[in-house]
Amino acid sequence: MKAPVDRVLPDTRSRILDAAELLFVEHGLDATSMRMITARAGVNLAAVNYHFGTKDSLIQEVFRRRLTELNRRRLAELDRLEAAAGGGRIKPSRILEAFFGPALELASDTENGGSTFMQLLGRTYTEPNAFVRQFLAEEFAEAIGRFLGALYAALPEVPREEILWRFHFMMGATSYAIAGTDALQLFAGRFDDADPTRFKPRLMSFLLGGLRAPLAEYPDEAR
Amino acid sequence: MKAPVDRVLPDTRSRILDAAELLFVEHGLDATSMRMITARAGVNLAAVNYHFGTKDSLIQEVFRRRLTELNRRRLAELDRLEAAAGGGRIKPSRILEAFFGPALELASDTENGGSTFMQLLGRTYTEPNAFVRQFLAEEFAEAIGRFLGALYAALPEVPREEILWRFHFMMGATSYAIAGTDALQLFAGRFDDADPTRFKPRLMSFLLGGLRAPLAEYPDEAR
DNA sequence: GTCTATAGGAGGATAGAC
């Protein structure tokens, strides 16, 4: 790499993205105005339109710069697992680790804003904004497809639509846990032993238990 | 009851609440303007301020009118369970049924807007608006406290903070599943067998599996 | 590339007539 480091401090574009990410978490996408973003980033209002065009494009770029890398890492992990298995079965717990592990890692990265972003992402899965949902779906399509396929292969005795639903439930538990930890505090009062290092094994244990639950364990009383 | 039925059609106040509920789901709290609400309700703009004062108060009332009843039913179910057990242990599956059952029932009520509301509620758990979070926490405080206590008693061998976390995960899986079913469609393409009558047993089976998962089943590799 | 200035419109809220 012979390109000289011209700027060691974040440039205008990055400063805008960082500020937007933070404010989107604090106030939501709609309630965050361009003025709030540029004020926090220390740049001029017009800089946003220069670099990103519209507010929607800015939102898209906030997600894209992190999601592309996140899903790349997930797929790399899955590739590694499949190569190591050499056509044999992969343990479901390994698959869950490959999918949720990178997300939880990012969620615990408080230095580079990863935890901020994951809070935002967790909330945005249920975002009503059609534009946002559209590109989120596109960004995730490949990873979700590959991981669902891996789970189908790892659990051939479980009906596929059941796996699909359970994957959905697992995404929900994880998103919600990441996005709304303070909601738990509100509900349950002080939460002194919220040891963040224990969060991952706790969640993984729960997810695996749900994924492998007996199919008809809970009788349908409403039938 | 000797009060005559003066109005059989919804009055202005109810029409505003119904319209607001629907629009909040479609566009989110912030993106829904007072003008959109009054236009859909077929009432004048000033009627909202007359009946509710501010937009925040209107939002609060949209939630309150449904949540009070929902949590009342949950607590009634729990009372019934505890009375029937007569001091003995209650099965965790019964407790989950008492808590999540009424919510799922409301979520499948498409006639009176219950499903609309539950979609809204599921999304709002991660709402950034501080005002909204505050009264949601107050509205839920009693029910959450009672049900956590019941789970503690039902699972005395499980550490309490573990139950607390798992309750949090269960709320997440449920909220997300209710709020974002169409997200699943986006991810997984066509979803032909999304039989809504099978949703409840599927979710309950998953929740119970997660709640009863072995504690250290998933090893903490990052330790 | 980044700024100032402003256009052009939508927002919540209210005063006062009916």
Place this chain on the structure above:
DNA sequence: GTCTATCCTCCTATAGAC
């Protein structure tokens, strides 16, 4: 109780100077 009319604030986006 419900309406009309209006105030003032805030928004996104852009045009054009530097």
